[in-house]
């Protein structure tokens with residue numbers, strides 16, 4: 001196993017999203033559980049009465065667009081200019097370039113804040129939650145989805161081990177993949193957890209191009225091109241032998257009220 005080194009996450013994320021805008025949107029739009037994506041799962045938490053909604057760390061804006069309704073303003077905020085350029089080309093916005101740790105919104109001005117992946121990417125969590133709690137109106141909702149460690153099946157574990165052997169690491173995030181005692185963390189910011197669910201999504205790989213896209217969407221700050229090539233070659237060989245590979249993406253959805 002490669003030595004775990006300290007990652008300069010700010011620089012890594014800036015470069016990753018400048019070079020690969022929309023890659024997360026692309027992969028999560030292909031991630032299915034039945035017929036729905038994690039974006040649809042998250043969008044369902046937002047009340048029809050919510051008229052001002054913020055999509056935090058919106059990336060290319062797929063979730064933002066999923067939330068659009070007549071009479072509702074859905075604002076997408078992200079730190080990456082390249083991601084926002086893509087979002088702007090795809091939908092009306094408003095799109096805001098900014099730091100989720102210093103939200104450019106008035107106190108108690110939003111009905112709902114949602115985020116796909118933002119909670120495992122933006123650190124420190126306590127500062128992020130303090131900002132979210134500040135901008136939510138009383139009774140407003142925070143909901144997010146984030147990748148996590150379960151549910152997985154026994155065959156998922158084998159596939160994960162085979163990929164990890166090639167990459168010599170798991171995909172990494174600035175924040176933890178398993179939130180512990182998160183209800184207490186939310187409470188300390190005046191937020192009450194009302195739901196905590198898990199679903200297993202899967203992305204079907206049918207070609208080398210699919211495998212390249214999937215591996216390129218992972219945060220792998222310590223991994224050399226030779227290792228990512230080995231992982232892609234492994235997936236390609238599996239596709240050749242079995243016709244397809246189903247890559248699991250276990251996700252957790254947490255909903256809280258202010």
Ligand SMILES: C[S@@+](CC[C@H](N)C(=O)[O-])C[C@H]1O[C@@H](n2cnc3c(N)ncnc32)[C@H](O)[C@@H]1O
Nearest residue numbers: 017024025057058059078079080099100116117
């Ligand atoms: C894994 S992507 C998720 C994008 C999108 N939510 C999705 O699920 O498709 C993480 C996003 O967080 C953004 N980001 C990272 N740090 C941020 C910060 N401090 N404030 C706002 N956005 C940030 C990145 O630019 C990137 O677009």
